[in-house]
Amino acid sequence: MIESTLVSVDVLALRFDTGARAVLLGISERPQEPFAGALALPGVLLRRGERLRDAAVRAAADKLGVKVRATGQLITFDEPSRDPRGPTLSVALWAAVDPSAAGRTWVPLDDVPHLAFDHDRIVADCRPLLRDRLWRDPAFTAGLLGTEFTTAQALDLTEALTGERPYPANLGRTMERVPGLRRTTQHAASLPKGGRPPSVWRWEQPAAQA
Amino acid sequence: MIESTLVSVDVLALRFDTGARAVLLGISERPQEPFAGALALPGVLLRRGERLRDAAVRAAADKLGVKVRATGQLITFDEPSRDPRGPTLSVALWAAVDPSAAGRTWVPLDDVPHLAFDHDRIVADCRPLLRDRLWRDPAFTAGLLGTEFTTAQALDLTEALTGERPYPANLGRTMERVPGLRRTTQHAASLPKGGRPPSVWRWEQPAAQA
DNA sequence: ACAAAAGTGTTTTTTATACACCCATGG
């Protein structure tokens, strides 16, 4: 079976920074050739019998030192020349990671520096897919926001992913249509500048994977 | 690199039968173990350096004896036990094939018999994705309908994929919004029972791959 | 002339977006 192509899993590790109101992408410096010292998406070679999700979790742990909350498939890249070591399939997965972990290098999703391999292309091709998953894919959305979040955070996340800040009223209606999501009677403490305290939303179950 | 997983490409080969007004799925009897004699999706092991599309074309040619018009990615299946020979990733692709070729076994997409491996699951999981591609993915739509087709065929194909027959008027407006698709001034000969002859539609360019 | 099927124009329904105004908090 020496003639088969190798498979790598490359991860778009995402973290929602509530303070900066931005979605951050986790990247890491490559420790060895090829592209030693260059920045790249965290990726690992898929082990025999390993599931894609497990490989993504492993990549995030090894290369970023973070714990993954949820993952999902994006696209598979198959240009034979994408890895100088030889033909390697790359299955791109998104991974929502815990925002508490400090981790290594995090960059705004809309301002990613040049990356090794064909990772610039991977990020570019996957960017619109991530945007489409917000509010439509509960695992994705819950992974970024956590099990409990405020309307203010939802507004910020939506603006970060779509580029437009929705009207609070309309977003509230959108969220009420998301299966598994419930508005609670709680209210968060409001921001330093004052303003009405936003209500808290919560996911009912752990929200199944996509 | 002995510890890497193998990759197979499994193809949902689709053919639009204008006579039967149905979308047919190409399946083939497995010539050897495992599942010798059982029906399965045409699939091949991905060769080193081979592109997914090329592997899909090869699978369709080898197992079905048909020529492929267009292909596209669907999902990747990664259950380690899906192939009794050992862990094998399966990348599912759709392929639109020329309807003229007689080929081997063709079954209605909505009445697929039990298949080997996890191919029942692949068909079930991919079915809604195919439905979503109609009129949205020009390569997919053009692949099924050919470069020139009538409104009547468009109605039939839509009914076959979505389960509902649209109003001719509304489908016409939908088609006018599809990039690259133009209504010609030609009219096809009408059906035996009479009725107004439908107009002919044509794709401008060969319609790029998705 | 009649039945069948496509096409044109219009109405109705649904959904998404925008807005006006009220509410709750910090300064």
Add this chain to the structure above:
DNA sequence: CCATGGGTGTATAAAAAACACTTTTGT
């Protein structure tokens, strides 16, 4: 009591679906 921002209700716009009626063919 004013600034700040979330929330409720409603208006407007855009998109989708449904319908009435005309056109073009075969019998």
